[in-house]
Amino acid sequence: MSFDLSVFSNKNIILAVTGGIAAYKSAILVRRLKDYGFNVRVVMTHGAQAFITPLTFQALSGNPVHTELLDPEAEAGMGHIELARWADLVLVAPASCDTIAKFAAGLADDLLSTLYLATKAPVWVAPAMNQQMWAAKPTQRNLNTLVEDGVHVIMPEAGSQACGDVGLGRMPEPEDLAEQVKNYFHQAQRAIAEKFGLLAGKRVVITAGPTREAIDPVRYISNHSTGKMGFAIAAACYSAGAKVTLLAGPVSLDTPNGVRRINVSSAIKMLDESMHQLEEGCDVFIATAAVADYRVAEVAEHKIKKAGDELNVSLVKNPDIVATIAQQSKRPFMVGFAAETRNVEEYAAGKLIAKKLDMIACNDVSRADIGFASDQNAMTVFFAEQYQMEKRDLEKASKQEIAQQLVEAIHDALNHKIEPV
Structure with missing residues (x-):
């Protein structure tokens, strides 16, 4: 799974470090939280400073470390209430x-x-102490009080301890704690998106990447699509509150977090899976996949041996997936893509009408800076006549930014359709 870590850049974490040998793990924890994009400030008790210095945490967090309740410098800047x-x-x-x-x-x-x-x-607490101190009745009574007060207690792990004892009391590994924090904020954001996101309540199906059309067991016909744009759109739709299914051709990309991924290879398999998703229910269908126009008429059962200077392969036309879905009686909102090398807008506008789409996004893949393998893109978006919406030019930006703008365009179209009288 891959996460868009930029969503955590406005989240503020106070890491409080108390006295114990496990304080050395907290230094690593700061680094892991920063890796995820969180803003981190560290508070240290006097006991913590006996095990590790404030300077260490200042260097790792990039922020001053807070150690005193009545610190004139802290009160002049970020006092304990502001903190x-x-x-x-x-x-x-x-x-x-x-x-x-x-x-x-x-x-x-x-x-x-x-x-x-x-x-x-x-407030979350990750207890770390001697196993007998952990098991003591006063400690357990205090922990129960914290739970009743709404504090989240992260259970310690069992193992050998610095004192030589073996048992419960070890602080979990920093990577595990940072992962829990990341997931907490992601789930909270998801809950908000499912209620208030631009695509809240919508079920979105996206095709992405190339298809491979077999010639024999070891050879195939394909194209240069990397799937980056489709995967970025899948992540953006999920962030907008949609339930997202991604039909992915053969690409080497991590699945966006929260997105259901189904791997397919050929155009026929992609069409079959698209029809299946339509039967399950689909509000928006986004066809970003670069589907091969033709497939081999007869796939060789065994590897074709090299013989002579020429090899003739008979090709037959593949089904047009987006046009097929658009013709169904219970069609979803249809979004097509046109990757062209010349007359881009002219061809895209033609496809919009010919395939009976609601919206089409086109780009010039002959440009090296926004082609298949690029991390950036630039697009022009056209809408079907019944939406009465002007075309939109999406200036060159990262594919993640373009994906967000496309989600906004879909949302706007869904809310501006003019129904026939």
Whole structure:
């Protein structure tokens, strides 16, 4: 699965580090959270500073480290109340037995315990301590209090401990904690998108990549499509709240997070799967795949041996997938793509009418800067006459940005269709 990490760039994480040998893992955790794009500020207790220095966290986070409740410099800038307001999530890792007890008792005698009471942000604690301290009744009682107060407790792992004991009490690995944080924010954003996104409640089917038409068991006919544009659109549709199924030709791309992917190879298989998805229910069908126009009439059962200077292969026309779907009685909103090398807009406008599409996006793949393998694109979008919408020119941008603009165009068309009287 691949994530669009840019969505986390406006999310603020306070990582609170308390006293314990597991504090060394927190340095790695800062790095992993930063890798995902989060803004990270670190709060350290006095006990934490006995194990690792604030300078380490300042270098890793790129922000000053907060250690004192009554720090004149901090109060002049980001005081403890402002720090509490700044946070989208407070993660205490490691959370010592003492800190857990303070939280449960409602004490406010240092920066972290005060921050805990002052913030409205969700609070997560990742306890790390000796196995007997973890099992002690007061500790378990305090943890139960935190859970009742709405704190998310991340269970410690079992294993050998610094003191020589073996049992529960080890802080989970930094990579696992960062993954949990990432998934939490992604799920929260998804819930919002499913209610308020541009395509909320819509079921979208997208074809992407090339097809391969076999000549024999080892050879095939194909094209240069990488599938990048289709995969970017799939991610954008999912972010807009849609349920997305991606019919992918043979490409080497990670599946966008949350998207259902079905791999296909030939044009016939892509058509069969498209029809199946139509039967399951489809609101929007987006055909970005570069489907081979022809296939071999008879695929050789065995590898064709080299003989002579010429090889004649008979080709037959493949079905037109997007036109076939558009002709169905319960047709979805149809979006076609035209990848041309000349007369781009003229050919695209013709396809829009001939294939009875609702919308078509065209681009000039002869340009090296926006061709098949490029990470950027530029498009012109046309709409069917009944939408009474002007064409849109999408200036050169990343394929992710173009995908977002295409989602907006689909949303606008869905809400501007003029129904016949």
